[in-house]
């Protein structure tokens with residue numbers, strides 16, 4: 174059984190840990206915090222315009238998708254969907270066609286795969302839809318979203334405000350507070366009953382994504398049956414309930430497959446002189462003090478600048494934070510940003526460069542360590558935001574890194 178160490182618990186690290194454990198590895202995941210999933214919409218953005226031989230051919234040679242190849246991109250998505258289906262979260266969509274979904278700000282968001290609760294709101298679906306605000310929930314205004322969607326020519330039939338009975342007194346509620354209330358079956362059923370009358374005559378309704386954290390798909394389907402309305406969810410401001418559902422589902426998959434999670438532990442790279450050309454593992458710091466965690470293969474999934482995987486220094490240096498790997502970046506700070514705020518930003522493409530086997534490479538293109546692999550937000554060679562490829566790159570690179578680490 175190969176000992177694999179994953180560093181980071183975002184989408185990339187959790188998927189890598191789940192996959193490696195399922196493939197029979199002895200997996201330890203070390204992380205100093207939560208990943209970015211609670212800030213994400215819970216969908217898998219793959220590429221806009223969608224993946225095709227033509228769009229694929231336009232990607233930079235160092236792009237993680239180019240390293241993976243179309244076949245492995247497809248395999249990664251299939252495995253992701255398999256894991257999520259097992260956890261009761263059906264993901265809908267394809268590589269070749271993006272779904273156009275309404276956003277809480279009344280925009281249109283393209284994505285590759287979406288949980289069924291969001292995919293039901295795909296704007297290509299024929300027919301009028303309504304939007305609902307929830308009383309006392311300030312993070313979603315149906316009227317605002319409807320006005321902007323109508324300006325884009327979309328058939329918004331109208332808006333309704335739905336009541337939420339017996340709310341706890343005190344502060345304004347977050348999406349996660351409401352989701353926990355919806356997890357309470359009695360409260361949920363009473364609430365859904367109270368919605369019957371205001372929803373008479375409505376066929377498809379968009380609500381903020383708060384319909385539960387646990388068993389949400391089953392709860393939504395049962396609410397649809399009770400109301401006779403097709404319900405779809407629209408993600409709101411963070412904390413994002415769809416992102417948290419995804420995080421929980423992957424965490425459960427990884428742990429059920431035997432992965433051991435060490436949380437709240439900051440890791441620094443361990444490279445012992447006795448193992449030339451190989452990394453030994455990490456030293457992590459937790460409440461008990463520093464401890465070494467050795468492994469035969471290490472998958473670095475520490476994210477980009479926003480989560481500490483990359484550190485941008487004011488004097489123009491950009492560092493990788495665990496093994497001090499070289500980071501491709503513009504050495505002059507003037508070259509970090511584009512003149513227009515709305516253009517593709519050079520700093521978005523900064524990151525660790527990998528070879529075809531997902532091992533970080535040096536400026537000569539040669540792997541730096543035989544048993545170190547990198548994936549996710551840490552990788553350079555792509556502008557994930559401009560391309561709309563953020564979560565796709567996370568999953569595909571995690572998939573390839575695990576495959577390579579286990580060969």
Ligand SMILES: Cc1cc2nc3c(=O)[nH]c(=O)nc-3n(C[C@H](O)[C@H](O)[C@H](O)COP(=O)(O)OP(=O)(O)OC[C@H]3O[C@@H](n4cnc5c(N)ncnc54)[C@H](O)[C@@H]3O)c2cc1C
Nearest residue numbers: 181182183184185205206208209213440475476480549550
């Ligand atoms: C500020 C912010 C804004 C975001 N905004 C959006 C958004 O608008 N839309 C969207 O879809 N997604 C958003 N995201 C999520 C983003 O998509 C993901 O972070 C990204 O996809 C990369 O995923 P990842 O798993 O590679 O890394 P991350 O999700 O960044 O996770 C990195 C993990 O590595 C851990 N880590 C880092 N360094 C160490 C270390 N030395 N030792 C141990 N653990 C370490 C971190 O604690 C974390 O668990 C945002 C994330 C952040 C942080």
